[in-house]
Amino acid sequence: MSRGPLLHADADAFFASVVLRGRPQLAGLPVAVVAHVIIASANYPARARGVRSGVHTQEALRQCPELILVDVPQGEVEEAGEALLDLFRECARAVEPGSMEEAFLDVGARSTEEAVAAGREVRRRAAAELEIPVSVGVGRTKLMAKLASRAAKPDGLHVIGPDREAELRAGLPLRDVWGVGARTVERLESLGITGLDGLDAIPYETLRRLCGTAMARRLRAIREGSDDAVVRPVERRSTLSSEGSIQGYARPDWTPAELVEMCVERVCRRAERAGLLASGLTLTARPSSLESPVCVLRGGRPTATASPQVWSGVALSLLAGAEVPPLAGLRVTLTALVQADRVQDTLF
Template sequence: MPGPLIHADADAFFASVALRRHPELLERPVVVAGGPVVACAAYPARAHGVRAGMSLLEARRACPGLVVLPLPGDEVEAVSDALLRLFAELVPAVEPGSMEEAFLDTSALSWSAAERLGHELRARVRRELGLPVTVGLGRTKLMAKTASRAAKPDGLRAITPDEETALRHHAPLGELWGVGERTRARLELAGVTTLGQLDRLDPPTLHRLCGTTMARRLRAMADGTDDAVVRPVRARRTLSAEAATSGWGRPDRTLAELVDVVVERVCHRAAEAGLAAATVTVLLRSGGEVRSGGEVGSGGEARTVRRGRLPRPGADPAEVRAVVSELLADHPEPPEILSVTLGDLVPADRPQQDALF
């Protein structure tokens, strides 16, 4: 029987990075903010009902002793890279889920060996990066992520195959990774609130309520045939990085400075993964009015998306910067957030004629 997968997730990541400089605040209710809104709440603050996305005014009302620290944007990106590098030292394949979490391929290990590795991982991240990390072990990605959620904060939990069947049957739809509120609401109206109750719906009805892709995914979750393959960064088709113009207590950056930071970051990630890009996508976000060629994003934010191609496949910062600068030539004012995505990625050692053009 193959071993489990590991889901490793750094706890309250933004807050934990900021608290490395303030160990005296570890037991205090702390949030980090990049403006008038909470970006991340440490667990003592969460105990008072403070959550990400809450206004600082609301957060202070909920927790009068709240401590607000600046959002450590650039440091967060650097720590994220270091965290993923550490993961990659321990296992043959790592699939990042976000900047602070990833699935690790330990399928060649026994369950006991994978659990020992999970403890080693947590100890190394604490020692080398000063961060708490929660680890979950499971036969599939769903089970590994479910285990890590149950172990938070700063713990380790394994969901063994013996536990899995009963857990799947009783799993509430609202706690399933990747199942959105609309899908859950439609299924609840049909009398389905757990995975085990999916059997009440025939396949055409399930497809009608959820769409073909989600219906298949839910059915696989219920049957235990859901995704158990760790796909490393080298298999990724895109890589992104972003940075903000300013932060809480941090001076503004010019657009050129912002471009330099983001381009260096995303090109470094591509080079580390041995990937070459063919396309570049630039996303600018702000809370102001939509500019020419822009669109309205979620929450009413202004979004401008522009795309270009590199002269040849690669991840050279100078070439990527030139494309980004050309795409932003008529956009002199810096946005609140700039994101650069390298797309159509292929292994850098593949002949150039094989790249997508």
């Protein structure tokens, strides 16, 4: 792979963007997507009025009384995320997903101009084909591309060139460094180190004792400019998941069995569309009480399949055979995925 500029592509307010593309009458209005009673995603007009993800709906409505709340369309979101990653793969020779709505892209660019042209094409196609705004960052390393995409939001493209990169490697606050956790930041701040330039003041062994070997190496590399610049593609999907909540916003509650069947139907439809079959299933049950542990149940079939009838039966049997407390939500994951055309005598 070349060491030319990389892209970081990140859909803007992803859940809210998915909702809005089918509701043009809401364009320009403050809208938030709700998972049960918590804001999962807010569009930019809502953010401008102080609404943030992770807060309770009551707090959000106090902040913005005119806020429009929509229950999270989990199935639509999952399919949009898959379509977005497929688009990324069509635009780049290597794609390293970070989540369902963002990824690093190696487009084979030999110059900043080529990278910018590729980023514009990604943004154009995402808007035209998926109706989803995507911000793109261009940088020499993954960190710089990530910082550039942050600066590009909303719905823009930003380049971090050599001069700006040098400034960031000298003065970037540790709290803004992608991949550096809060505990590491707290330990370094206890020594008075708040930015990357402060790393020059402590010996490497001290840094290693504070942060561990891997993080110490990463921080030194970032400071020196030798941090990760390789996009590591996921060659093939090994799992597919679908999840949901028992309770939603302004909708009737689902029973655990109803939610299981809904999640299985969604994930099997996506597997079939991708030409994939599974021979295993994992059911992750999330209790409504924070004091109860998450319950993970596993089952399988001797023959790989994407049949929702088969996997619903497996999942419901797992649920019925376990002592599961009252649930807040669950996730169904198809595992051990294989290409359908490589499997003979498949059971459907």
